[in-house]
Amino acid sequence: EEVAKLLALKAQLGDNGTKQKFVLKTPKGTRDYNPAQMAIREDAMNTIKACFRRHGAETIETPVFELKETLTGKYGEDSKLIYDLADQGGEILSLRYDLTVPFARYVAMNKISNIKRYHIAKVYRRDNPAMTRGRYREFYQCDFDIAGQYDCMLPDAECVKIVAEILESLKIGNFVIKLNHRKILDGMFAACGVPEDKFRSICSAVDKLDKTFWDDVRMEMVDEKGLAPDCADLIGTYVRLSGGKDLIEQLKQDERLSKNKLVMQGLDEMKLLLRYCDLYGVLDKVSFDLSLARGLDYYTGVIYEAVLKGTPASEAKANGESVGVGSVAGGGRYDNLVGMFDAKGRNVPCVGVSIGIERVFSIMEAQVNMKATRTTDTQVYVASAQKNLVEERLKLCNELWNADLKTEQSYKEKPKLLVQLQYCEEHGIPLAVVIGESEIEKGIVKLRNVATRKEREVPREKMIEEIRLELQQLSS
Amino acid sequence: EEVAKLLALKAQLGDNGTKQKFVLKTPKGTRDYNPAQMAIREDAMNTIKACFRRHGAETIETPVFELKETLTGKYGEDSKLIYDLADQGGEILSLRYDLTVPFARYVAMNKISNIKRYHIAKVYRRDNPAMTRGRYREFYQCDFDIAGQYDCMLPDAECVKIVAEILESLKIGNFVIKLNHRKILDGMFAACGVPEDKFRSICSAVDKLDKTFWDDVRMEMVDEKGLAPDCADLIGTYVRLSGGKDLIEQLKQDERLSKNKLVMQGLDEMKLLLRYCDLYGVLDKVSFDLSLARGLDYYTGVIYEAVLKGTPASEAKANGESVGVGSVAGGGRYDNLVGMFDAKGRNVPCVGVSIGIERVFSIMEAQVNMKATRTTDTQVYVASAQKNLVEERLKLCNELWNADLKTEQSYKEKPKLLVQLQYCEEHGIPLAVVIGESEIEKGIVKLRNVATRKEREVPREKMIEEIRLELQQLSS
Numbered sequence: 001e002e003v004a005k006l007l008a009l010k011a012q013l014g015d016n017g018t019k020q021k022f023v024l025k026t027p028k029g030t031r032d033y034n035p036a037q038m039a040i041r042e043d044a045m046n047t048i049k050a051c052f053r054r055h056g057a058e059t060i061e062t063p064v065f066e067l068k069e070t071l072t073g074k075y076g077e078d079s080k081l082i083y084d085l086a087d088q089g090g091e092i093l094s095l096r097y098d099l100t101v102p103f104a105r106y107v108a109m110n111k112i113s114n115i116k117r118y119h120i121a122k123v124y125r126r127d128n129p130a131m132t133r134g135r136y137r138e139f140y141q142c143d144f145d146i147a148g149q150y151d152c153m154l155p156d157a158e159c160v161k162i163v164a165e166i167l168e169s170l171k172i173g174n175f176v177i178k179l180n181h182r183k184i185l186d187g188m189f190a191a192c193g194v195p196e197d198k199f200r201s202i203c204s205a206v207d208k209l210d211k212t213f214w215d216d217v218r219m220e221m222v223d224e225k226g227l228a229p230d231c232a233d234l235i236g237t238y239v240r241l242s243g244g245k246d247l248i249e250q251l252k253q254d255e256r257l258s259k260n261k262l263v264m265q266g267l268d269e270m271k272l273l274l275r276y277c278d279l280y281g282v283l284d285k286v287s288f289d290l291s292l293a294r295g296l297d298y299y300t301g302v303i304y305e306a307v308l309k310g311t312p313a314s315e316a317k318a319n320g321e322s323v324g325v326g327s328v329a330g331g332g333r334y335d336n337l338v339g340m341f342d343a344k345g346r347n348v349p350c351v352g353v354s355i356g357i358e359r360v361f362s363i364m365e366a367q368v369n370m371k372a373t374r375t376t377d378t379q380v381y382v383a384s385a386q387k388n389l390v391e392e393r394l395k396l397c398n399e400l401w402n403a404d405l406k407t408e409q410s411y412k413e414k415p416k417l418l419v420q421l422q423y424c425e426e427h428g429i430p431l432a433v434v435i436g437e438s439e440i441e442k443g444i445v446k447l448r449n450v451a452t453r454k455e456r457e458v459p460r461e462k463m464i465e466e467i468r469l470e471l472q473q474l475s476s
Numbered sequence: 477e478e479v480a481k482l483l484a485l486k487a488q489l490g491d492n493g494t495k496q497k498f499v500l501k502t503p504k505g506t507r508d509y510n511p512a513q514m515a516i517r518e519d520a521m522n523t524i525k526a527c528f529r530r531h532g533a534e535t536i537e538t539p540v541f542e543l544k545e546t547l548t549g550k551y552g553e554d555s556k557l558i559y560d561l562a563d564q565g566g567e568i569l570s571l572r573y574d575l576t577v578p579f580a581r582y583v584a585m586n587k588i589s590n591i592k593r594y595h596i597a598k599v600y601r602r603d604n605p606a607m608t609r610g611r612y613r614e615f616y617q618c619d620f621d622i623a624g625q626y627d628c629m630l631p632d633a634e635c636v637k638i639v640a641e642i643l644e645s646l647k648i649g650n651f652v653i654k655l656n657h658r659k660i661l662d663g664m665f666a667a668c669g670v671p672e673d674k675f676r677s678i679c680s681a682v683d684k685l686d687k688t689f690w691d692d693v694r695m696e697m698v699d700e701k702g703l704a705p706d707c708a709d710l711i712g713t714y715v716r717l718s719g720g721k722d723l724i725e726q727l728k729q730d731e732r733l734s735k736n737k738l739v740m741q742g743l744d745e746m747k748l749l750l751r752y753c754d755l756y757g758v759l760d761k762v763s764f765d766l767s768l769a770r771g772l773d774y775y776t777g778v779i780y781e782a783v784l785k786g787t788p789a790s791e792a793k794a795n796g797e798s799v800g801v802g803s804v805a806g807g808g809r810y811d812n813l814v815g816m817f818d819a820k821g822r823n824v825p826c827v828g829v830s831i832g833i834e835r836v837f838s839i840m841e842a843q844v845n846m847k848a849t850r851t852t853d854t855q856v857y858v859a860s861a862q863k864n865l866v867e868e869r870l871k872l873c874n875e876l877w878n879a880d881l882k883t884e885q886s887y888k889e890k891p892k893l894l895v896q897l898q899y900c901e902e903h904g905i906p907l908a909v910v911i912g913e914s915e916i917e918k919g920i921v922k923l924r925n926v927a928t929r930k931e932r933e934v935p936r937e938k939m940i941e942e943i944r945l946e947l948q949q950l951s952s
Contacts, residue, residue, distance in 0.1 A: 150888060279874060412627050
């Protein structure tokens with residue numbers, strides 16, 4: 001009986017619903033950007049790009065998809081989130097998951113020994129979207145990387161400096177850049193008795209500490225990953241530590257850790273990094289934090305993560321995940337990734353950082369009055385006071401465009417003057433050129449200041465000049 | 477026996493080939509852009525963007541993939557070229573094939589009644605790549621569209637004006653913007669006796685006239701598409717015509733065509749378009765060309781295509797396809813596309829144009845000396861004359877970055893002065909700040925003009941000021 005009802009309902013829908021049988025939406029976890037959102041976004045991206053270029057970076061671009069095998073074995077537990085393309089004959093392809101692996105492929109493929117590049121582009125992850133907090137399946141990354149055989153911590157410190165510069169100029173609130181070192185983590189795991197083949201999976205568990213309580217992380221280590229309980233507890237005592245130079249000295253004295261060469265090497269490097277951060281004036285922005293692990297497999301040295309301070313961690317964890325936006329930038333050193341693409345295993349050491357721009361947008365969108373955001377740059381509007389002046393308007397527009405003045409007009413043949421002037425006011429266009437029969441006869445135009453509504457007569461042949469002057473006055 | 481040989485060979489490969497079992501390449505039909513290519517590309521894109529903004533356009537962005545059903549039934553014969561994503565559970569998705577259908581989806585979904593927007597992004601087509609001529613499977617489109625209920629030919633003429641402005645400012649050679657009208661084409665098909673259900677497929681055949689000879693097109697019409705031979709011959713007499721206002725008058729007198737209302741309406745609209753083109757100063761750039769058809773199904777009115785003049789058509793056709801780059805822009809009016817996405821069939825008339833930027837890049841790359849193209853903006857290089865000055869260099873860089881000066885330094889602790897100065901010369905960096913023990917003692921820095929190799933001493937506290945002055949002089 002219920003089936004019959006449904007069928008009847010369906011037949012009914014079929015009758016008057018022939019046009020739209022599909023759902024009108026963007027794919028799950030994706031969104032369109034409207035003009036106001038784009039204006040904010042381009043603003044933020046220009047700030048970021050300016051910083052990258054201030055540090056002497058050039059830019060490259062890679063395709064949105066790669067051969068699937070290029071991505072295989074680079075992301076550890078996250079590999080399941082990669083989007084595959086359908087097999088339509090030919091190569092097996094996947095959408096890029098980040099910009100780092102394609103960059104390493106590029107460096108290896110072109111046998112580049114050193115490059116400092118930025119790349120701003122979208123990446124794709126079949127993750128559980130949380131769009132209110134700026135987490136999408138399609139999202140922008142703004143990456144800056146330095147590849148080349150250089151001296152210890154010099155490129156690494158510049159990445160920290162760049163993150164600090166960008167987050168300060170974006171004005172999205174106070175932040176801290178957490179620092180850690182894979183050598184310290186791995187050495188600490190060894191010193192705590194973690195078997196070497198479990199390093200990466202235990203690291204991946206530690207990485208969740210920013211989202212969940214230690215108890216859950218411990219459970220994952222012991223129950224899921226088969227770590228001995230007392231071994232997990234030992235790790236627990238370390239990963240809760242954070243600080244600065246003092247913590248480095250404390251760990252150097254630690255009986256268990258000080259016996260481990262890897263830890264000691266990592267601590268020396270961390271000390272140098274903090275020294276350079278001091279010289280770069282960003283020491284007060286960084287925190288050496290042993291709970292920072294980063295999920296990805298490919299990191300081999302320093303790792304970074306910038307977190308906005310606004311949201312107290314306790315509140316964030318109470319909801320199971322961060323309430324605020326949390327991490328806004330992250331990165332680290334990956335010295336073996338390029339070698340994975342080279343036939344002879346030739347390596348190019350790399351370090352880089354990625355700005356999580358979507359989260360930045362979420363904050364900026366909340367800060368800004370979206371309705372007051374101008375989405376065009378139009379400087380002049382050509383309006384007519386009577387009918388039958390369409391050809392005259394076209395001639396004026398042509399003159400203004402040819403003079404590189406940003407100009408609009410109505411696409412109606414006989415628009416009402418009031419409608420045209422209203423358009424100017426609503427869209428924040430500063431100037432209007434108004435013509436009528438009498439102006440044409442006199443060889444003049446009326447130049448209107450839209451905000452003050454004051455008009456003055458200007459000889460037609462001086463129009464461009466007068467508009468330029470007036471725009472200059474308005475912007476000063 | 478052969479199998480045994482192969483197995484032995486494979487075992488051999490397995491031994492010393494463990495590192496790289498994969499091919500190091502980008503997917504078929506795609507490419508990376510290196511920094512020099514990017515510099516040229518950003519230059520071209522900025523020119524295009526500036527023109528769109530000069531005409532008062534705002535920008536939007538849509539996801540790189542859409543629900544598959546959003547794209548279904550929009551592209552006619554080209555639908556087979558759409559990239560599908562693998563079914564990994566969840567929605568069935570495809571990569572966008574152009575920016576027009578996503579734009580129409582956006583307009584319908586957000587119930588927008590008018591918008592003038594540009595969108596610069598990559599689209600995806602599983603076409604036969606011809607990369608030497610700038611034809612890729614992943615390529616940029618630069619789209620400008622005007623949506624809204626406006627008066628005849630006013631938005632359409634602005635699109636022509638925009639194409640002319642862009643192609644002129646890109647300086648890639650002489651061009652002609654071919655114009656035609658789907659109403660004229662469809663009316664002509666009807667007048668020649670083409671059955672209505674064959675309009676689109678015959679139109680698609682005519683579209684190939686720019687790449688192949690009439691004989692081949694005729695064969696496709698008759699043999700493949702079942703058109704009566706004399707009907708095809710009639711079409712042949714028309715599609716070879718092109719001209720200006722004169723041709724419009726000639727066709728209005730044509731016995732066969734003048735009886736068709738659709739043709740007459742199309743001719744009147746074409747006449748108005750040419751009038752507006754005249755007022756916009758681009759009449760000498762356009763040609764009313766009856767062979768222009770455009771492949772896509774969704775066009776309903778005026779259609780455009782801009783072609784570079786360099787390559788003689790005869791030579792192009794001799795090779796079976798265009799030798800030069802051919803079409804560099806195209807578009808047209810599509811009044812019913814938005815309605816296809818609206819539950820109530822509510823329509824928003826649209827007209828737009830797309831710049832085929834990859835072909836433009838191919839030409840620009842061939843014009844420019846790639847090796848001389850600067851890929852960074854670096855203004856100052858901080859160099860040290862002795863060892864052990866790394867901390868001093870870091871302090872100087874920090875000062876310069878904080879003053880928004882684009883600054884680089886060596887990532888070596890103890891770089892050689894000569895190597896540092898060579899880097900400046902090779903990378904076209906205009907200024908270098910050189911420090912040594914004695915400069916530090918005296919509280920000065922040496923400011924070096926890299927091109928002239930002249931150095932002068934500058935008090936440390938006046939460094940920023942002096943650099944700004946010198947940069948100003950260099951750029952003037």
